[in-house]
Amino acid sequence: MRALKLSVLSLFAIITMANAPLPAAIKTEPEQKCGVTNTAFKAGEKVGFVVYYTAAKLINVTAGAGSFTTTLEKLNGRSVYHVVGEGHTLPSYEWAYKAKDTYETFMDAESMLPLKFVRNVHEGDYKKYQNVSFNRAANTAISKEGVFKIPECAHDVVSAVFWARNIDFNLLKPNVDKIPIPIFLDNENHTMFVRYLGKETITTKYGKFRTIKIKPTTIAGTIFKDDDKMIIWVTDDANRVPVRVESPIIVGKVRIDMTSFENLRNPMTALIKKN
DSSP states (O other), X not given: OHHHHHHHHHHTTOOXXXXXXXXXXXXXXXXXXXXXXXXXXXXXXXXXXEEEEEETTTEEEEEEEEEEEEEEEEEXXXXXXXXXXXXXXXXXXXXXXXXXXXXXXXXXXXXXXXXXXXXXXXXXXXEEEEEEEEETTTTEEEETTEEEEOOTTOBOHHHHHHHHTTOOGGGSOTTTOEEEEEEEETTEEEEEEEEEEEEEEEEOSSEEEEEEEEEEOOOTTSSBSSXXXXXXXXXXXXXXXXXXXXXXXXXSEEEEEEEEEESOSSOOTTEEEEO
């Protein structure tokens, strides 16, 4: 059952301040190279979701729920988007497994690169707390386990999702083009690729949406069954809000659906009809 809970925020996800603080007005070379203009979200945004789990065509349950909230704060004198992702099992599912996870990223509001990442995991008897600082001038990540070299454009698992919401998929060729995103996770560097599959109209319990369909490669050695079987549908509008995520895991399959949204940066023009 732990495999199910570990996937909730990672899917939607499908993650201290820097050692060398920089004034807000100064941008390092990595920030200039890696930065992206944010047009997809704003402070005050909140997106809710629910998690479904199926296995062997016999088990089909609503297993969890959660949300992502975004605020604008100051960190070490710099404006940052503080994104908090929270996921938990529902009381009706806690007889099988009880969990509550929180993932936080603090993204520089100009470059959209993370300056700090916090993960607080409670899954049955398993607990893990991680606090990572990103030193953008030195290209390092600092945790209690040590100092690690990272690529200059490295993200955590949460900042990667919000950065990717600003990709202009209209410039990509379906089933051909893919975007690499370097990710620092569990004190190791990984590269995730996001492949554009095209556009599709889908229906969820919330309503009918025009969507952009993408396929991210997942990180080898995690609970996912295959590294290229996850599919994500995001709204085909300026918000790029994830509407649905599906992926096989080691045992069974997980589906995550968006159930609510508020304070979006742009009008939700991708919604064709609300149920």
